[in-house]
């Protein structure tokens with residue numbers, strides 16, 4: 001497993017593309033366990049007509065299509081589509097029109113077998129916890145919660161701590177906190193226990209994941225057992241209150 005104890009800020013707009021093993025497929029590596037395997041987070045660009053060999057996702061694949069149209073034998077996914085291909089799924093991407101995607105490999109929570117395909121461009125935004133903030137919950141699996149969050153210009157959120165860490169990809173606009181200014185394409189990883197006071201002067205849309213980063217003094221397994229803490233603890237900073245799993249009919253958040 002990757003060491004995620006350090007804060008990381010990577011402005012992908014300033015990085016060079018690196019050739020992948022497939023012709024016409026380029027990458028920007030954000031974090032990776034090994035050369036071509038293990039836990040990996042990256043931005044990938046498919047030139048028009050480029051594809052990747054058929055492959056199996058040992059522990060899942062999570063994708064947000066940033067531009068163009070991502071495509072495989074299961075469908076055509078325009079910019080804004082959020083995809084989750086669970087463990088054991090296979091596909092052969094072939095992108096006629098070309099695209100750019102943010103992709104996380106081999107990082108699913110134990111037991112997360114749900115296949116997800118959401119065209120976020122066709123979904124409604126819900127009101128967030130403060131004025132100017134809108135949220136679109138995308139997926140929850142145990143301690144991990146993922147959402148798109150839209151900040152109107154001038155929105156200031158509450159100061160908060162991330163007991164289970166936080167990961168952000170800036171999809172559009174400029175996200176800010178007291179430590180910096182993060183333009184479109186920036187990826188941030190805030191470790192468990194970190195805190196900040198985020199805002200956005202110009203407005204932005206961010207993909208946010210919280211709760212999923214383990215810390216030595218608080219292993220994820222203990223929170224997996226104590227699901228009642230999920231709603232008000234590990235999900236801090238998400239922009240909305242995750243429903244208490246005890247109130248769900250099937251007990252799954």
Ligand SMILES: [Fe+2]
Pocket residue numbers: 055057061091
């Ligand atoms: Fe894949």
Ligand SMILES: [Fe+2]
Pocket residue numbers: 160162166196198236237
């Ligand atoms: Fe946060």
